[in-house]
Amino acid sequence: MPKLQRKKEEGNNGSPAWMVTFSDLMTLLLVFFVLLYSFSVMDIEKFEGFMSAFQAQLGVLDGGKTINDESLVARGNIAQRFNPSLQNFNKVMGEMSTYIEQEGLNDRVEMELTERGLVVRLTGQVLYDVGKAELKVGGKNLLDEIAKLLKDIPNDIMVEGHTDNWPINNADFPSNWELSTTRATNVVRYFMENTAIEPSRLMAAGYSEYRPLFENDTVEHRAKNRRIEIVILNTLHNTDLEGR
Incomplete structure (x- = not known):
C-alpha cells in the first residue's frame, strides 16, 4: 500500500511533458503572425478580431501573457515604419x-x-x-x-x-x-x-x-x-x- 500511494502522489506533480512543446509552438505561431501583421496595412477591426480568437486559444495555458493596448500601439508604430x-x-x-x-x-x-x-x-x-x-x-x-x-x-x-x-x-x-x-x-x-x-x-x-x-x-x-x-x-x- 505505501508503494502505491507514492506513485499516485508522483503522478500529480506538474503538467504533462507535452505542454512545454505545445507552449513553444503557440509562442512561435504568435511571433509569426505578429511579423505578418507588421508588414501589412493595418486593419484594426480585423486584427482585434484575430487577436481575440488567438488569445482565446492561448487561454488553455496557465500563466500565459495577454497582449495589452500598449503593445498594440507599439506594433502599429512598427508597421508604419515598414509600410x-x-x-x-x-x-x-x-x-x-x-x-x-x-x-x-x-x-x-x-x-x-x-x-x-x-x-x-x-x-x-x-x-x-x-x-x-x-x-x-x-x-x-x-x-x-x-x-x-x-x-x-x-x-x-x-x-x-x-x-x-x-x-x-x-x-x-x-x-x-x-x-x-x-x-x-x-x-x-x-x-x-x-x-x-x-x-x-x-x-x-x-x-x-x-x-x-x-x-x-x-x-x-x-x-x-x-x-x-x-x-x-x-x-x-x-x-x-x-x-x-
Missing part, C-alpha cells in the same frame, strides 16, 4: 479631416481605409449637377485641396465614377456607363491640367449603377450612390516604367 503607404494614408486622413471640419463637408466627403487603399468618397452633388459631368466651381476648389495632399506621395491614384439606377438617355450620355466614366475622367483631366499630381499616377474608371453603397430606394440613398471615389492605392508608383 510607407500606411504613413501616407495617415497623413492624408489627418489633414483631410481638418479641412472637412473647417469647410462643413462632413455629410458630403467621407474617408475609408480598405484593402485596396484609402478611399476619399465625394457625393455627386459636391462636384456635379444631377445628370451632368461638368465640374462645379465648388467641386474644383475641393479637388485643389485634395491634390495638395496627394501630389507629394508616391501612391497610384484611381478615380472611380458611380451613379444611381435612374436611367439616362440623351445626346451626351446614352446610359449611366457613359455618365459615370465621363465624370471620372473629368476629375483625372482636372488633376492633370490644374494640379501638380504626376499624370502617370492617375487612372479612371466608371461603374455606372452597379456598385451602389445603398439600395436605390430613397432620395437620400440615390444621392449617396451618385459619387466619385478617389482611391489612393496601396501600390507605389513605379517611375522606372515611365517612358517605355
Whole structure:
C-alpha cells in the first residue's frame, strides 16, 4: 500500500511533458503572425478580431501573457515604419479631416481605409449637377485641396465614377456607363491640367449603377450612390516604367 500511494502522489506533480512543446509552438505561431501583421496595412477591426480568437486559444495555458493596448500601439508604430503607404494614408486622413471640419463637408466627403487603399468618397452633388459631368466651381476648389495632399506621395491614384439606377438617355450620355466614366475622367483631366499630381499616377474608371453603397430606394440613398471615389492605392508608383 505505501508503494502505491507514492506513485499516485508522483503522478500529480506538474503538467504533462507535452505542454512545454505545445507552449513553444503557440509562442512561435504568435511571433509569426505578429511579423505578418507588421508588414501589412493595418486593419484594426480585423486584427482585434484575430487577436481575440488567438488569445482565446492561448487561454488553455496557465500563466500565459495577454497582449495589452500598449503593445498594440507599439506594433502599429512598427508597421508604419515598414509600410510607407500606411504613413501616407495617415497623413492624408489627418489633414483631410481638418479641412472637412473647417469647410462643413462632413455629410458630403467621407474617408475609408480598405484593402485596396484609402478611399476619399465625394457625393455627386459636391462636384456635379444631377445628370451632368461638368465640374462645379465648388467641386474644383475641393479637388485643389485634395491634390495638395496627394501630389507629394508616391501612391497610384484611381478615380472611380458611380451613379444611381435612374436611367439616362440623351445626346451626351446614352446610359449611366457613359455618365459615370465621363465624370471620372473629368476629375483625372482636372488633376492633370490644374494640379501638380504626376499624370502617370492617375487612372479612371466608371461603374455606372452597379456598385451602389445603398439600395436605390430613397432620395437620400440615390444621392449617396451618385459619387466619385478617389482611391489612393496601396501600390507605389513605379517611375522606372515611365517612358517605355
